[in-house]
Amino acid sequence: MKQSIRIASGQGFWGDLLTAPYDQVTKGPVDYMMMDYLAEVTMSIMQKQRRKDPSLGYARDLVPLMKRILPIITEKNIRVITNGGGVNPLACRDAIFEVAKQLGIKGLKIGVVLGDDILSSLDALADQGIPLDNMETGEKLAGVRDQMMSANIYFGAWPVVEALEKGAQVVITGRTTDTGLTLAPMIHEFGWKPDDWDLIAAGTVAGHILECGGQASGGNFSGDWRAVPDLAHIGFPIAEAKPSGEIVITKHEGTGGLVSVQTVKEQLLYEIGDPSNYITPDCIADFTSIQLAEDGPDRVRVYGVKGRPATEFYKVSMSYLDGYTAIGTLTYAWPDALDKAKAADAILRTRLKDIGLSFDEIRTEFVGHNSCHGPLVGEPGDLNEVVLRIGVRGNEYADVQRFGMELAPLILTGPPAVTGFAGGRPKPSEVIAYWPALMPKSAVKPEVVVESL
Amino acid sequence: MKIRLIDIAHARSGDKGDTGNVGVIALRKEHYPLLVKYLTVDRVKKHFEGIALGGVERYELPNLWALNFLLHEVLGGGGTRSLKNDAQGKTLSSAMLRMELEIDETITLKG
Known part of the structure; x- marks a missing residue:
């Protein structure tokens, strides 16, 4: 077992700094790179694109980006995990296979996580007694059923772990949680079990820190923002993870930006609700247990994270x-x-x-x-x-x-x-408009497909 | 003495639906108790009168010297429905930091 792995954050949203993923795989050592492309309303935009053209519906930026970094990641054996597959991860995979072919890269293995898109089975689910009513307002789905444009289950880290275990160098998912993209390589490398709740929570916290890219390394920093050096060349965050669940957040040497206890704190507080109950498909993480300490320049140690068992439900993100x-x-x-x-x-x-x-x-x-x-x-x-x-x-x-x-x-x-x-x-x-709902985990099974070129 | 929140704290805000969250973090450990004591739900509610139309919730994170506030009905419907320039609540953090607090304690501020 490796005693430490480095997971780089490459994109924090669809539209993020295009040079960041390239910098992450060239400016220093990393083992994995995660790229988050999906926000609450992104899936509906992608559904619209797929309706116009069945070969679309994913983050198209990924194709030229992968063209640029495929030769590097295959040479250095860096594995890339992204939810940029949107509502058409298979088409995304095929576009990347096409690019690999053009580059003459042989034997590339790409894993795809399927099964999160339930738009076509809403009626069947209702017949099974899964109503998908609005979990915040309690409104019935029937009222907006005809306007529904997308419906995706938030899967967690485990389907990605399966793809890594089957040897995928690139893993493309649909609506996998942002945190799951970072947690998955830790589970895979360190053999964490589903009920190692503290470890799963530690990886989840690391995922929350990485999921918004530069926002953890000096971007949008409300403290002494003038003191953040060289934002023009900001280094995106990197999580160094150990089997014990201890994480160090850092960035490549020589890049701009800043990783400090303050920048990490701000990102930890970004878009959270009740901090004691940060709920993902993988666990419930307790953000009030997180300890932070400076560990040298641009290094912050994250430790002491406590977790509790995951709930019996998946969250479903729908839009109409x-x-x-x-x-x-x-x-x-x-x-x-x-x-x-x-x-x-x-x-x-x-x-x-x-x-x-x-x-x-x-x-x-x-x-x-x-x-x-x-x-x-x-x-x-x-x-x-x-x-x-x-x-x-x-x-x-x-x-x-x-x-x-x-x-x-x-x-x-x-x-x-x-x-x-x-x-x-x-x-x-x-x-x-956004329509969040819950469904029992037992009602659905993610599917993982790994194929090589 | 009268202090500005921005002199003792930094902050970040974000959105979930029509709810904005504002994390307020003490710049120094000794100022965290001041946040707990003076940055009450009532004061925050009053500060955001006419902006946050729903309720306000507060959570404590002493480990991060921070409080997390949820401001409900603050984003004009949220997401793509909102007509606000700041539909994602990105500037709620600096709106929070504008707040002035009258405190019993005497503290030294930097600079």
Whole structure:
């Protein structure tokens, strides 16, 4: 058994820094690299893409990225784990196999985790007595059943472990948890058992630290942010894991950014609820047990993590179509920039009313004044410029589209010193609403397929 | 004495549906008890009046010198439904740090 492995974070979301994965596999030693691509609404975007073209529905960035790093990871034997397969992990695999073929790479083994996509079996599940009602609001699925656009079970680390055990060098999943991508190689290398709850929780905590990429290594740091060196060349975080469950968070030498107790703390607190009950498919981790200590420059030791048994349920992430929004902006310049923007807002609202458009919500914000902190900002002085940002949401596509035509006329028919309309009319975009649900683990079995080129 | 939260804490915020979470972390260990004592659910609720339309929950993480707040109904519906510039609640952290606290203790602030 290896006494230590290094797991690198390569991407924290779909759209993250494209150079980061390459840097992670070239600027120092790593054994594994995990890349998280999925957020709550990402799956529905991918479903939409797959409906238009059955060969799509995954994070397309992965293909050119893998082309760049495949020669390196095969030479260095670095294993890559990613949930970028989205709603079409097999097509993602085939695209990567194609790239490997072009590069003349032989014998590449890719593992795929399947079975999380249950969109086509919602009715069958309902017949089995699994209602998938909204776990937060208690609403019945039947009310939105016809608008459902995606439904994916959050699988944990274990299907990925199976793929690693079958020799996959690259593992592509659909809706596997962000934390599972980091935990899986630890289980695989160190032989942890499903009920080694403290160890599983330690790996899960490491996964939470890695899952947002640079946000653990100095990015978006609210402490002394000016003191974070060279963010232009930020090194993404790396977890050094030991069989005992002790983790060191670090980054490659010579890269920018900062790994400190403070940067790690901020990431630990990112998007959590009750810290004593951090629930994943693999365990319940207790974040109030986590101990941190500086362990040299850009090294933070994470230890003492306690875990409890996993629940009997998988979380299911579903999304449905729920109307349309459009958002437009205009920029007003000094003098009286804020007053002008407010007057323009009033004129626009009157016109919308006169035409008889109906919306569920119209929201106005003044960027440069209150769009972030709302009523906390107090009265400003005479601002140099203000961006009027106005958005509407409604069920009628035509009304939302019509709103978009009312913005530009304000330039010639409203208050003066206005600009910033280069982008054209705001277009309606679909509202993809989120529907979280639970289902018994016993009702589904993940499938793992490992094939070589 | 009157202090600004930003003088004794740093923070990070994020979203889950229409709920925002704000983790507030003491810059120094000795300031964590001040957070526990003065950064109460009621004060935070009042601070975010008109912003967080639902309830406020607070959790303690003494191991990280931190409190975690959940602000409900704060993201204009959340996700893609929200019309807010900050639909993901990324700046709730700095909105929290604007808070001023009147404390009984006398403390030394850096700088």
